[in-house]
Amino acid sequence: MTTQNKIPNFWGGCELKSSLTLEALAEILSREIFSGAKFGGKEKSIHEEIPAVFIESSFLGMLVVLEGYSDNWFVLSIKPYGKFNRFLSVNEVETERVDLDMYLYYLLKQSLLNYSEILVIEPKNQE
Numbered sequence: 001m002t003t004q005n006k007i008p009n010f011w012g013g014c015e016l017k018s019s020l021t022l023e024a025l026a027e028i029l030s031r032e033i034f035s036g037a038k039f040g041g042k043e044k045s046i047h048e049e050i051p052a053v054f055i056e057s058s059f060l061g062m063l064v065v066l067e068g069y070s071d072n073w074f075v076l077s078i079k080p081y082g083k084f085n086r087f088l089s090v091n092e093v094e095t096e097r098v099d100l101d102m103y104l105y106y107l108l109k110q111s112l113l114n115y116s117e118i119l120v121i122e123p124k125n126q127e
Contacts, residue, residue, distance in 0.1 A: 012100025015121035022068035
């Protein structure tokens with residue numbers, strides 16, 4: 001399979017700083033970025049020791065997760081998930097990782113301009 005025939009495999013993450021709670025930040029992101037799709041699942045502890053919420057329905061075959069760390073630091077991540085991701089894996093479909101870090105950074109930065117309590121952190125150089 002040539003490079004141009006590989007299936008794109010989208011991954012991305014962006015760090016945020018905020019004094020908001022995990023749930024309050026998730027509510028803003030839901031409204032401003034994800035057309036009202038609700039975050040939930042905190043009680044499911046998807047990351048053992050890291051508080052996290054996620055959009056419970058797969059979005060374009062991807063899982064959207066917001067993790068909350070100490071010092072008012074959060075990470076919004078998007079990664080392959082669900083039936084389509086299992087299909088790619090089981091059938092050994094050749095994929096090519098497409099990094100969405102900078103896309104998420106600019107999307108969040110622009111979408112959250114009116115929220116002075118949220119600082120969007122630019123990803124480090126990825127070269």
